[in-house]
Amino acid sequence: MQMSSANQRTSTGIMSRGLMKLKAMPKALKEKVINTYRTTKEIGQDDPRRVIHALKVGITLTLVSLFYYYQPLYDSFGLSAMWAVMTVVVVFEYSVGATLGKGLNRGLATLLAGALGVGTHYLADLSGQTIEPILLSFFVFLQAAIATFMRFFPEIKARYDYGLLIFILTFSLISVSGFREDEIIEMAHRRLFTIFIGGSACVMISIFVCPVWAGEELHSLISLNLESLANFLQAFEEEYFRTSKEGDCKDDKTALLEGYKNVLNSKSTEESLANFARWEPGHGRFQFRHPWDKYLEVGTLTRQCAYRMEALNAQLNSNLQASPEIKSIIQEACSAMSLESAKALKELGVALSTMKKPCFADTHISNSKSAAKSLNSLLKSSLWKETDLLSVLPAATVASLLSDIVACTEEIAEAVNELPSLMEFETVETAKPPNRTQSTPHGDNNPHVVILVEDSTPANSPESKSASDQHNTNRV
């Protein structure tokens, strides 16, 4: 009796919990819908080209499916039209370079594997009905194993991975189905032609309707990364040396201080963008075979600078802080070092994004270097005899890291000046010399430039804005 009542209690408990869950469901569902809606809106607003990309894919697919609906087209291709649809789905990528790369890989691999597959088919055909499947199996095994292993080669992996996949696919399909079908050449021909049509539809739409060039993305990413570093240095100077005013847009400052963190992990994004960009024809101010590797070099130097900033940022949050007195001694030199480096980086970033040779970057760099020199003589002076080394240590570390950053900035400037896209550019003649009191009307709706209005160069050019989410370029 007791047990059954316990059972009853348990089952009532389960039921009431179930009821509660059921009651809570509409609310949970509503929240989920609202969240999804919000994410969708954010992703679309972050980069409206994503919405356009989705529409482009839909349109291309609909166009290609005309092969089925329109009788004369269907009469000549029949079921092979399926391959055009498949090609569109798998080849159409976010950037032109990725689409072109996949399209060319698919086309060439199909051509090559088709020819080899037909050859294999005839070879196996000669050997008689019994041995034919054995020979075919052997060839399929051999090419699959070799091509799969080749996909481990780093250079091949970077550019021809998809081509090898399609090679295995086509060779296997052609040589295997040749066992059943006699009109194998007809089949290979129809398939190649429909793949060609699907691939060219993708490439055309991708190039001519609101194109997203991987090269330009890489270009903007590198430029944006330089600006992130500049923002960090300016925010760091403010945070470390000045008493921050409360109520002063705290979130913006955190964003500026943490912007460099995206730079730390940008290597894989940069490399894949450069790989895609290599497929792209000349566009805008870039030629075909633009030396994208140079951009990767700038990227590597940028990251090296960012690693120093990570160490500097740790100093900002460290338990061991220099006293205000000690800070005030090094303030002038260190402020000049970080602000001048920041200006140089900023101008290099703007120069990249507007593709105009930087005018004053060299001036800023020599300013920062002379600030570093005066810091050195300051450190040599007898000012420090009174204090023990431990209390100077944090300030000394900051000074040393800033010196490193000044050196990094100089290296970055050299690499940027060697970029071929800048080498051909005219110098901006209308630009005014750096003027710390001047303000610019841009930057109103861009939190990234709020404290940078001191700088004379316009910070939010359309190019730099178009790359506003470097994380997502990974998605192309």
Place this chain on the structure above:
Amino acid sequence: MQMSSANQRTSTGIMSRGLMKLKAMPKALKEKVINTYRTTKEIGQDDPRRVIHALKVGITLTLVSLFYYYQPLYDSFGLSAMWAVMTVVVVFEYSVGATLGKGLNRGLATLLAGALGVGTHYLADLSGQTIEPILLSFFVFLQAAIATFMRFFPEIKARYDYGLLIFILTFSLISVSGFREDEIIEMAHRRLFTIFIGGSACVMISIFVCPVWAGEELHSLISLNLESLANFLQAFEEEYFRTSKEGDCKDDKTALLEGYKNVLNSKSTEESLANFARWEPGHGRFQFRHPWDKYLEVGTLTRQCAYRMEALNAQLNSNLQASPEIKSIIQEACSAMSLESAKALKELGVALSTMKKPCFADTHISNSKSAAKSLNSLLKSSLWKETDLLSVLPAATVASLLSDIVACTEEIAEAVNELPSLMEFETVETAKPPNRTQSTPHGDNNPHVVILVEDSTPANSPESKSASDQHNTNRV
């Protein structure tokens, strides 16, 4: 006359250059063949599992192509057998997790899109021959646009990207070819079944023949990264404080000093491995739904430590070097800090790779912390009154960065101890306490442990060796 002789000269020049090139060709070709052979051998020897993977793909493909050769099988599936071959080619990946993820994505997406496609087909069928293609086109456009946009969502991108691709593909193919074919359910059914067979063949072979588990790869990568950091610290200590003996395996030392550089950019590799690992069933000492995120946390802390090492490494190559006298003052404390941290990291790495709770990591960490404390009191002392701050700066920076690294090591140790795979583990009871004079017979053929034989824990366990090329896990 002059012109024609000039022409003649030019053409002779072209011909002789052509001849030279032709003569040089066999040599160039020979070199290329030799180079390719060498690369192939290296890639195979680096990780023999790659060769096995290639053979596995070949065998699976050959097995699945039996559908064509064996008459009874062909009678029931016909041309749909093609889908089994296609599935094997595109689904079979290097690691079990990646294969499972793709297989499940493909299967579920085909099922869902097939059902929706058939539904759409019947809906459009009701509307009559004229409106049907318009309605079908509209549906194809709509689903392609929505699904393509959904691929931009970060969470969906990480796990279901391939599923969405297959969804677009299947929905388009089914609803479009439904316009021409009447036995659409029959077709969808056959296709689903062959995809199921192809997918399960991949998953079976991938799991049961020499499996490569993404989870284990991640586990070894994290452990190897910890060891790289430890190696750097030991090599740094040697390089910075001791007079290096000439002829002392220089290459090995460079390898040890630069090992941490792989850690700097390991984020994307770790994340993709964790994504794959989430698909894997329980294996070895890992359960299904093992909290792989915890490993990513350790990875993040490891990278943060590596950023400090980058700054420390810059000090090693800096123009401004501390004098031997100054170095000798801080040597004892700094050596202890780096060596004890190195031992702690080393032991944490070994603990991860052998999955045994580290015994002495805490001891090493408290040793390094007390060394940091004695460094602090050394810095406070009056030893420094005589010297100017500039000449102390390099040493002070090294000291400060080492203090940061000691703090990082402690954080890493905490994160590693929280790893669920370690929480359940028994403590090694047979381990001996740290003994600096003891030597181990391992490490003979492994350059990574040459200078680490002071440590009592065996350094080259099979697990740590199996992950010897973390670069390449990117390729899974």
